[in-house]
Amino acid sequence: VVIPTGIQLFAFVATLMVGRVKMSLPMLWIAGALAIFTAGGLTGVMVAIAPFDWQVHDSYFIVAHLHYTLFGGMVFPIIAGIYYFYPFITKKKMSKRLGKWAFWLVFTGFNVTFLPMHLTGLKGMPRRVYTYPGDVGWDWLNMISTIGAFIVAAGFVVFTWDLLRPKGNQPKAARNPWNAGTLEWSHDLVDKGWGSRSIPYIDTRYPLWEQDKLVERMDAGRYYLPDAAEGYRETLITSVIDARPLQVLRVTGPAWITLAAAGFTGGAFIFPTFHIYWPAIVCGFLAVLCILYWLWTSTAMIPEKEVKDVGLDLKLPIYISGPGAAGWWGMFITMLGDATAFASLVFGVFFYWTASPHFPPMGAVHALWPISLGGGVLLVLSWLAMTAARRLNANDRTKAARAALIAAPILAASGAGAMVLALWLPGLDPTSHVYPAMMWGLTVWTVAHVSAGIIMQLYCLAGTIFGKVTPRYDAPLWNVELFWHFLIITVVVTVAMTAVMPRLL
Structure with missing residues (x-):
């Protein structure tokens, strides 16, 4: 520190x-x-x-x-x-x-x-x-x-x-009351229906001090994305190092559904702390519905044209999928954090193994390894089907992609069920000892993520059926495939920890 x-x-x-x-x-x-x-x-x-x-x-x-x-x-x-x-x-x-x-x-x-x-x-x-x-x-x-x-x-x-205290009789503050040099103070404090009229080109650390007439040019719409001709909220996606404009990203607008999703999500986590479970389950279900509705109606919308003139003699694409898209990187960063949390669970198993002479305890019941391995194989097949669906769709083989997207959630649900049965059938009691508790913890974590992955696969399937996902506009497929890349690593580690590792200790 x-x-x-x-x-x-x-x-x-x-x-x-x-x-x-x-x-x-x-x-x-x-x-x-x-x-x-x-x-x-x-x-x-x-x-x-x-x-x-x-x-x-x-x-x-x-x-x-x-x-x-x-x-x-x-x-x-x-x-x-x-x-x-x-x-x-x-x-x-x-x-x-x-x-x-x-x-x-x-x-x-x-x-x-x-x-x-x-x-x-x-x-x-x-x-x-x-x-x-x-x-x-x-x-x-x-x-x-x-x-x-x-x-x-x-x-x-x-x-x-x-x-x-009331300040109604107090005069309004100046546009840049602190004479700051940073860009947030280019915003006009007068009430308007927008923020900045155009996105400026910045080449200094303190643009309000060092770039002449910057604010005037912004107000006149002489930089990137002047006004909003199509009526959408738009911003620029740039390169990481030199901020070179790469894409026009259309972000979501105001909606009550996001507030409802947040409220139901809060209920799903708060009710269990008071041992109130049925309302928590209902809130979780409604939160998922709200989120799916918001995703379907507000994100990754197919644009009316491929490129847009953003100003300063520059034209940029409106829709990008894959590793160049903001959504793909959002999924990547989210799953890095998720993988870190999963790694802490795995570390917990090895911590108990090194800290306790009775881990696993003598005569402990282990997971049924054939069922656990079978579940892992089914989940690997689901991952392969998801990857194949994305590639088939990109090659304009839409029917084959839909078939893969139908098979993927079926395989995933079967694999998740097998992982649960591998612990359930031999009678591992998570309340009896820390060993079965850790085995169940790893399995529940993985099954919860598989459940989310199934919802994502079904979302992509619906997208291919109703026209939200096409061979050209396939951002959801890329993002869900990336989720499954991380998930399959979790599956392999969980199967190894529950079916193989205990027999080697």
Whole structure:
């Protein structure tokens, strides 16, 4: 933690040294954040020394250290961000006078509260106690901290009032009230039905400072994608290194269905925490329906033309599929994170194997390996069918692609069922020992992903039938095929861990 954070902090300080600092309200709060976070970092280095940590572990010294890092690393920067972007959101600035009062109250009160806690901890006061003897020398230190806490509270009261007070009679903020050099402040704060009229060509780090008449040219529509002739929300997809425009991406518009999907998804996860399962199942089902409806009606739409004149004598394709598409990379990055989570489950099995002398326990019942291997083979065949469907469709063999898309979910469902039966039939009880619990955990993870993969395959099948997926416009097939590439690795590892590995331990 120390090395990257130290580099980051020195970069911040160097930026302030070589720049022209204007002590506006956001800068004031950031300066306070740097000061407080630096102090918290220094005590963090102290805690990293084992003999010192032995002395102060679980004491009020740790309380002080944590709050110095949290306030400096999060609270102060968030408040600075609120002051900075408040004009962008509300078109009004917060009060400079009240902001300074809030800062100095919070900054002073914070140090009065938590600086003495270092000494309180060194004098032996443990964390999480609400009473203590009166003759141990902690009382006057805690009194100082209590006074400081009231000062901090007063500062937050001032900040909250400034944030929420009516500002109807206050003049609107200027378009770029901080004279910032970054592009978000090119946006006109006056209410309009759009954001930026055109997407500018940027060749400097601070375009509002270093590119003459940039805002005027943006407002005049003299850059990329001026206006919205077709009535769609569009943006540019560019190359990673040099931001070279590659594609016009049509993004989804406003819709209530996404809010419904979010609400049902939340219910599917929240209800089980209260042991309420049927509403969770219903919410999960409705969430899937909402998501599928949104995908079908709002994403990967077949455009009315192949290319579009985006301005500055440049024409770009509207629809791209495969490794050059944003959706493909979204799936790739998502599955990388998913694979990391699965790897943690696999690590858990080996952790128990190395940490416990009875893993698997003596006389443990194992998965039926012929059924488990058979399920794995069926899932491999489903993966091959999915890959074949994408390639057959690309070669304009639509009927063969549909046949593969019909076979793929049938094979997948059969394989998933076999993996469950391989544990169910011999009677592996996940509540009896951590070994069967881990085997079921791996299997449930894989079967859940196979279920999602089946829904994706059926979605692609429907796309080929109703014209959403064609040999030319086949982004869903590419994305689902990529999902199955990751999934088949999960399947192979799960079969190896449940059917083969236990017999080798």
